[in-house]
Amino acid sequence: MKQMKIVYEGGxxxxxxxxxxxxxxxxxxxxxxxxxxxxxxxxxxYWNATHNCFAYVxxxxxxxxxxxxxxxxxxxxxxxxxxxxxxxxxxxxAVVVTRYFGGTLLGxxxxxxxxxxxxxxxLKGSRIIEKKDGTLLSIRTDYNGIGKIQYLLGQRGLSxxxxxxxxxxxxxxxxxxxxxxxxKEAVTEATNGRAEFLREEKVSFAFLDGExxxx
Numbered sequence: 001m002k003q004m005k006i007v008y009e010g011g012x013x014x015x016x017x018x019x020x021x022x023x024x025x026x027x028x029x030x031x032x033x034x035x036x037x038x039x040x041x042x043x044x045x046y047w048n049a050t051h052n053c054f055a056y057v058x059x060x061x062x063x064x065x066x067x068x069x070x071x072x073x074x075x076x077x078x079x080x081x082x083x084x085x086x087x088x089x090x091x092x093x094a095v096v097v098t099r100y101f102g103g104t105l106l107g108x109x110x111x112x113x114x115x116x117x118x119x120x121x122x123l124k125g126s127r128i129i130e131k132k133d134g135t136l137l138s139i140r141t142d143y144n145g146i147g148k149i150q151y152l153l154g155q156r157g158l159s160x161x162x163x164x165x166x167x168x169x170x171x172x173x174x175x176x177x178x179x180x181x182x183x184k185e186a187v188t189e190a191t192n193g194r195a196e197f198l199r200e201e202k203v204s205f206a207f208l209d210g211e212x213x214x215x
Contacts, residue, residue: 002177003132004060004091008208013121017114019102024122026095029056032064035094042096050101053115055081056094062086072099076111084119090128095119129206131215135180138199140170145191152186161212170198174205174212 010027025042029035035056043052055067055078065086067078077097085093097118106114141149146169153159153173162172175183180200187195204215 003130005089005128005130006091007093007123007126008129008206008213009127011122011125011127013118013123013125015114015118015121016102017110018104018106020104020106020114021100021102022114022118023098023100024095024118024125025098026093026119026122026126029058029092029094032056032058032066035066038094039096042098046098049098051077051099052096053077053081053099054094054096055079055085055119057082057085057090058092060091062091072111072115073108076108077115080112080116081119084116084123088123090123095122097122127208129208129213131204131206132176133202133204134174134176136172136199136201136203136205136214137175137180137183137197138170138172139187139195140168140198141191141195142168145169145195146171148190149187149195152183152190156183158183172199174203174214 007026007028013024015022027038029038035058039054046052051070051072053068053070053072058064065082067082069077081095081097085095097115139149156179158173158175160171161174164170184197206213
């Protein structure tokens with residue numbers, strides 16, 4: 001994995017189409033077993049619904065893909081739902097769209113649009129993050145070097161995630177895998193070799209509302 005979009009926190013979305021109610025529930029899942037348990041829980045919760053259609057994708061390359069129309073005309077629910085997950089390129093995600101029939105037939109195209117839109121609404125109601133492979137880098141420098149290092153980080157769209165100011169300065173930053181070597185070289189050159197790399201740990205990370213998350 002270099003980077004991938006995942007659901008950090010599942011959510012819900014809802015729409016009404018010709019009096020039919022569509023409720024999309026999105027959850028992060030790490031395995032097919034988790035997905036199956038989630039689907040069963042939704043079917044139990046919405047036991048009186050007309051349909052509980054589902055789709056899920058699992059794996060760094062979407063190796064596992066499953067979907068179900070749950071009694072809707074073939075290809076009008078599960079596959080369009082799965083296509084939305086793949087189109088948004090979210091990983092390790094399951095969604096159930098619950099339908100309460102409103103008495104008016106939507107037709108094949110109408111069903112495809114309704115189930116697709118429901119999944120989109122469910123994803124909007126979820127918190128999605130971009131998880132990256134990279135390095136937790138801890139750098140020690142003097143006060144002459146800190147401004148140069150902050151400038152280099154800013155140039156690369158990186159931020160200081162932790163800092164400690166005493167007679168010297170120690171900062172931490174999260175760096176995508178592909179940028180780590182180049183950044184270290186730039187820091188060494190800018191500080192004439194005075195900066196010291198105290199820690200260099202391989203991690204997966206993301207940012208949520210500007211706050212770092214380390215996995």
